[in-house]
Amino acid sequence: MNEADRQVLRRYRLRLVSELQVASLWDALLNRELFTPDMIEEIQRAGSGSRRDQARQLITDLETRGSQALSLFISCLEDTGQNTLASLLRTSSQAARQHPEAIRPLDLKPVVLRPEGLKPESLGVGKQDPLMPTPGKLVPVVLGPKELWPAKLRPEVLRPEAPRPVDIGSGGLSDVCAQDRAKGNANLAYVLSADPCGRCLIVNNVHFRRESGLRTRAGSSVDCERLQRRFRLLHFVVEVECDLTAKQMVQALVELARRDHSALDCCVVVILSHGCQASHLQFPGAVYGTDGCPVSVERIVNIFNGTGCPSLRGKPKLFFIQACGGEQKDHGFEVASTFPEGQTPDSDPEPDATPFQEGPGTVDQPDAVSSLPTPSDILVSYSTFPGFVSWRDTKSGSWYIETLDSVFEQWAHCEDLQTLLLRVANAVSVKGIYKQIPGCFNFLRKKLFFKT
Numbered sequence: 001m002n003e004a005d006r007q008v009l010r011r012y013r014l015r016l017v018s019e020l021q022v023a024s025l026w027d028a029l030l031n032r033e034l035f036t037p038d039m040i041e042e043i044q045r046a047g048s049g050s051r052r053d054q055a056r057q058l059i060t061d062l063e064t065r066g067s068q069a070l071s072l073f074i075s076c077l078e079d080t081g082q083n084t085l086a087s088l089l090r091t092s093s094q095a096a097r098q099h100p101e102a103i104r105p106l107d108l109k110p111v112v113l114r115p116e117g118l119k120p121e122s123l124g125v126g127k128q129d130p131l132m133p134t135p136g137k138l139v140p141v142v143l144g145p146k147e148l149w150p151a152k153l154r155p156e157v158l159r160p161e162a163p164r165p166v167d168i169g170s171g172g173l174s175d176v177c178a179q180d181r182a183k184g185n186a187n188l189a190y191v192l193s194a195d196p197c198g199r200c201l202i203v204n205n206v207h208f209r210r211e212s213g214l215r216t217r218a219g220s221s222v223d224c225e226r227l228q229r230r231f232r233l234l235h236f237v238v239e240v241e242c243d244l245t246a247k248q249m250v251q252a253l254v255e256l257a258r259r260d261h262s263a264l265d266c267c268v269v270v271i272l273s274h275g276c277q278a279s280h281l282q283f284p285g286a287v288y289g290t291d292g293c294p295v296s297v298e299r300i301v302n303i304f305n306g307t308g309c310p311s312l313r314g315k316p317k318l319f320f321i322q323a324c325g326g327e328q329k330d331h332g333f334e335v336a337s338t339f340p341e342g343q344t345p346d347s348d349p350e351p352d353a354t355p356f357q358e359g360p361g362t363v364d365q366p367d368a369v370s371s372l373p374t375p376s377d378i379l380v381s382y383s384t385f386p387g388f389v390s391w392r393d394t395k396s397g398s399w400y401i402e403t404l405d406s407v408f409e410q411w412a413h414c415e416d417l418q419t420l421l422l423r424v425a426n427a428v429s430v431k432g433i434y435k436q437i438p439g440c441f442n443f444l445r446k447k448l449f450f451k452t
Contacts, residue, residue: 273287
């Protein structure tokens with residue numbers, strides 16, 4: 001779907017959710033091949049199954065149905081007598097095509113808050129204080145008594161160096177590990193004492209149906225093997241499912257959520273596939289099944305909420321998504337040095353990119369948020385920033401998974417998950433000519449240290 005049509009849908013989303021009569025639309029949507037029967041069933045099961053929940057999911061999924069989706073949807077509205085909505089969308093779509101600047105998002109730029117034209121010399125200082133910001137440059141603000149700057153209050157910088165050994169009083173040396181400090185204190189860290197620690201499901205989609213228009217993900221099997229080995233070493237029972245359609249992916253996830261996790265302490269889900277952006281309320285993005293149908297990350301996460309998976313209440317649920325967040329290629333910006341790491345002369349990186357839906361627009365947030373469970377004990381780690389491609393080497397696997405495995409191997413014995421992911425983001429960000437930076441949505445209530 002093009003940008004103009006997406007903006008039209010988002011502009012009238014609230015009204016569509018409020019007025020759309022979905023029951024009469026199903027046959028029309030099938031007849032015009034806008035959705036498949038399986039996709040219609042998924043929409044009908046959305047949320048509580050109410051008309052509003054179905055309408056909301058229909059509008060969300062409509063953005064993934066191709067360049068003619070809006071015009072076909074308008075025809076379906078006319079076929080079912082919903083002429084007011086049809087006329088509204090058709091008129092707005094035509095206007096948006098004629099005047100695209102009217103719906104273009106504002107180009108917002110960061111603003112430096114200081115009197116315009118203020119220069120360091122105007123402050124009566126001959127030489128500029130290095131702690132003072134220069135025009136166009138922002139520096140971290142340290143809150144505290146000035147006499148404590150910067151030695152005790154400077155922001156911590158994570159560097160890939162070994163923990164410093166300290167004398168423990170017996171003539172020996174011991175690593176200063178945060179795990180040791182938090183161990184046994186359930187208020188500071190999740191207790192991962194069970195053996196096995198939990199279940200880990202890896203969905204590895206490599207081969208896609210021809211009609212999907214998606215390429216084979218060469219190198220993904222290397223990622224899968226790495227993660228199988230890594231999570232087994234971290235005391236997880238690992239299961240692998242390969243080449244699943246969207247419906248099969250949902251089924252596999254629901255089956256995992258319905259299992260009894262009472263004797264376990266954690267659950268991990270890894271998705272290796274092509275991806276795209278999609279409208280969302282909490283977790284952005286979607287991943288493709290081998291049939292070319294997307295499953296939103298938000299839906300994947302919500303399968304494991306307190307209602308769908310009661311035996312994991314209060315326990316950490318981790319999701320690692322190796323898929324594109326979009327199709328923009330990040331060229332980065334010039335810094336003071338380095339040769340691109342992690343790229344050999346014969347490497348052949350390619351993106352897990354497909355046509356996608358731009359980031360979130362105006363949605364019916366107040367109503368929608370109230371109908372969703374508050375995310376708790378959840379972390380979703382993405383291989384790339386929303387809107388950009390995620391690079392995968394056809395021989396050695398993806399940058400993100402390769403780095404994740406390496407960082408876990410070196411540091412999982414003494415650092416918590418959030419710190420590990422910071423290391424991953426830093427290492428991936430310096431790779432290659434085109435740039436990539438992983439990120440995460442963290443709703444964990446405590447620190448998480450893997451069992452090693």
